[in-house]
Amino acid sequence: MTAASRRDPHSRRLSVHFRRIAGRILFVALMVAIGVFFALPLVWLFVAPFDANPTMAVRWPDWTLGSFQRLADNPYALRSILNSLIIAGGTMAVTVAFGTLASYALSRVRIPGRDALLYGLLLLSSIVTGTAAMVPTFQLMNAIGLIDTQTGVMLVLAGGLLPTVVFILKDFMDSVPKSYEESARLYGAKPHQVLRDVVIPIARPGIAFVAIWTVVQVWGNFLVPYLLLREPTSQPAAVLMYTFYTESGQADLRLISAFCLVFALPVILIYFFVNRRFGFRFYGGIKS
Template sequence: MTTALSPGRTRRKAWTRALRRTAERIVFVTALVLIGALFALPLAWLLVAPFDQNPTMAVKWPQWTLSSFQRLMDNPYALTSILNSLLIALGTMVVVIALGTLASYALSRVRIPGRDALLYAMLLLSSIVTGTAAMVPTFQLMNLIGLINTHTGVILVLAGGLLPTVVFILKDFMDSVPKSYEESARLYGAGPGRILADVVIPVARPGIAFVAIWSVVQVWGNFLVPYLLLRDPASQPAAVLMYTFYTESGQADLRLISVFALIFALPVLLIYFVVNRKFGFRFYGGIKS
């Protein structure tokens, strides 16, 4: 036997549900505002502090000046360090993309026992054996082969650390390329190199673009490896040079750090927007055969 609810009780339940939804929305919006503020404040400081006569760690209306930029230009290694960072980042990206593409394509097409276990083992070991743990053997190895204080040594070490993850990511994109495409190319006489360049890479291009940007970002702010292998200040990247920005009293020089941090962030942002405009980061491939 069912009993109908009174109109008053029905209205109270409707008001309760409405109040509950309103409270949930208020809490949700408040949380979004707080999270947005946590991300926005450092960005606001990065945009404002370089133009402040006396910057502090707080975000405030600046005393507008460009003298900090002039001070940075007086540093003989400032612009050189940016170029060094670009050289190391782009060099590592080229090595990682070239070797990662070949390795991931081979693992995708060649059936070998324990292939998946090998991939997961590579990824696991690259996460466990970090740069700090391998610092001493890395230095000894580079010293043994004569690559101390060279950009080549830094690029090889950084590329070796990134390759397992790159191969793991790119293999999924290689798997998405239908084998029927390759079979059609073979009927027209295309060899393995031609098939890879003209059939596989164009389909897997969004994944390669993502890996390229990811590699640059991972290398761009890397401090440990360049600090360990590069002794000449003229060859050190920006992440290492920034460590030297201190006043005579031993305090962090916020004027130089803020200006240099702004300039240091611009190349990566520019590369991201250029690649995003060209590829759009639409991660899709062909239909698996």
């Protein structure tokens, strides 16, 4: 065996080692670039409201609280946050209440085509989005007199979210052991007591998840409130933000930046609450 042939295995090992190091460096560089790409908007969100003259660029601010003073002076800004809370809370209540009842019924009652019905509803709710159903939705709300009412917005949003909520909650309901319900019935519990005292406490992580998910989905929804609400006093924050322009027709970045931070705070608080309470480990029931 020649000296060149003896050096070949060593050279190949060095080549493989070099390629591994180069691959790791490229992977880390790619992750850093992606992280910076997603972090820049968040940095702008927390920095621009305190800049006297904010721009779309991320820079060290000229510190001031004047933007928040302008926000407080706006007659509709803070009220729109309250409107968003009302719409999100009402939609969540309707969705969770009907979603819990429907998912429990579908989990316990055996009907032909049950799974096909669930998948069909989920598919239709994904295909027939708010944009595709905009005209019939407006005509329906107009026919029943719910135009320019927050109740109409809640019902439309809840109707769009219910198929997904039922689909998610059914798995949690399936994981509740039926023996628990049978034991409760032996002690004389009525059906509503079984649901309230046995099923819901066990499926609480799933119900909490769909409640938070519903609030997040509704919080930033623009199309449905923009379509159905006309009065600025009843519009949520996602719609009112569209009106923040200067007299020259340019986007008012001072007002928009401060409003975006206030608008994002409820979602951030929800994140910390859910992370502290559940740790984002959502699982349903107790396996029998």
